[in-house]
Amino acid sequence: MDKYCGTISDVGTDLTPLDRIRGCLLGGAVGDAIGAAVEFASWSEICAAHGDAGITGMEPSYGRRGAITDDTQMTMFTVEGLIRAAVRLHHTGITTVTGVVWHAYQRWLVTQGEEQAGGWEGEKVDGWLADVTGLHERRAPGDTCLAALTSGLMGAPDIPINDSKGCGGVMRVAPVGLIATPDVAFAHGIDVAAITHGHPGGYLPAGVLAAMVASIMHGASITDAVTDATPLLRSHRDHEDVLRLLDGGRRLGTAATLNAPTIERIGGGWTGDEALAIAVACAIGADDFRHGVLAAANHSGDSDSTAAICGNLLGALWGVDAIPREWLAELELRDEIDTLAHDLHHQFHAADKAVTTASWFMRYPGW
């Protein structure tokens, strides 16, 4: 996997790659947990429940404060799949990122109480992640993801499995940007999303998000990352609607005050292109991590996904220390998410990228 993993160097900042990786993964999870409490509420309902400023921090959802949802669960399995794809490359000399990540999503499927499909029927799940008890919870998983994965078929951009443009593709792919250059991250991002989402509005935003995270890892601002990703998006057929919404998000973040009425001009974020645009608007317009993520949660749409994506972007941009400590303190599975961040860093960015120990293979079997 070294052949496509770019060298990350810090440009004009004291942030290390590990700071950004932890920020991206924990920041996304924090956004997911904050948005979870208002995911299915309109803006007027949010105000009625939380006051005129809307939600201002962690509130109970799924029976506890700080609960993550399917967005973070699947993001965690994306990380696991990327690491296992690299382990496979090391041990066999050949790998397939999409295929190994698809296998990781099959393990997520088991955590949701379903059987594995796609040739893994009846197989025991391995690795450490699927044994995490706290992941065996249904947190409003997307119907598209469940149906696509249980079908046993792996979608691809040229072999669409359905016509879904839901945001379930983009919400889980930020980790792809943590291990690759922007152009490679774009390609893997669309492939990983197209496993379950066959409409360009479902998988192209995932390519853009992965490319943006990769640019940010290399020192870009949010707006520069949009600029870097735009020609990659333009190079793909059927990009017009995604590009129009992305441009709208950039303009909104630059020009407008972030509040529910302005954000809702983009849409509800239930589709991938809208979710990305809302997250980009809030990340560009953010004064700090707290401001951006709360803006991304406080609207009538898919608050957990838009706030998760915004948290991915701002966490990568400003690093883990930018995340309010009181939010991290209450975050469900914080230690497990942080372990994945450290392990991804170890696999892809440590001095000895080729991890060869038997214990590592037990944690991340190469298939």
Ligand SMILES: [Mg+2]
């Ligand atoms: Mg969710």
